[in-house]
Amino acid sequence: MMRMLGPVVALLLSASPVAAAEADPRWVFYSRDTTAYTSPWYPGAHRTMIGYGCTRAPYYPPDGRCGGGHGFHHGIDVALPCGTPIRAGRRGRVVSSAAYGPAYGVRPLVIRNQRLGVDILIAHARTLLVEVGDRVGRGTTLALASDSGAPDGCHLHFEVRDAGGGLDDARRPLALLDREPA
Known part of the structure; x- marks a missing residue:
């Protein structure tokens, strides 16, 4: 499957170039961190919209771990222009995301890294370039933001x-995002 997608990926990426400066007017930054970070998971340097943990973003119901009626965000949201390629920053195998609900988008992507014993969830991508069962290596283009x-x-x-865990098994993802200040 991956070999057949190579030409498709090249065509998609060449047909829709993405400039890092293209801001989405809908972006709201609930993180006070204004640093742009690079990561092997995406090209360019981009800001964090919502960090891991307690957040004032209104999309999350109040959580007992957070004061002031704040909700809890189980991942990190990075502002990426539509169409930005999302690449594997770690090796793994694509596993089913059937258990994930609509809050993660139409087709969330889950990569299982057996060595680390984790599932890495990539959400809000509409165009997936890999499918369940595919092995992915570092740098493999997985999806488009x-x-x-x-x-x-x-x-x-x-x-x-x-x-194989659930929402309660979410952990701080910064170490696996491998981000560096630009």
Whole structure:
């Protein structure tokens, strides 16, 4: 499957170039961090919209772990222009995302890294370039960023859970995002 997608990926990426400066007018930054970060998961340097943990973003119901009626965000949202390629920053195998609800978009993507014992969830992408069962290596183009299921514009939702785990198994994803200040 991956070999057949190579020409398709090249065509998609060449037909819709994405400039890092293209801002989505719907972006709202609930993170006070104004630093743009690079990561092997995406090209260019981009800001965090919503960080992991307690947030004042209105999309999340109040959570007992957070004061002031704030909700809890189980991943990191990175502002990416629509169509930005999302690449694998780690090796793994694509596993089913059938258990994930509509809050993650039409087709969330889950990559299982057996060595680390984690599932990496990529959400809000509309165009997936891999499918269940595919092995992916670092640098493999997985999807194109979109706003699928997202009220606040195109972005990457990056979440890490125990392999086969549920929402309660989500863990701080920064170490696997491998981001660096630009």
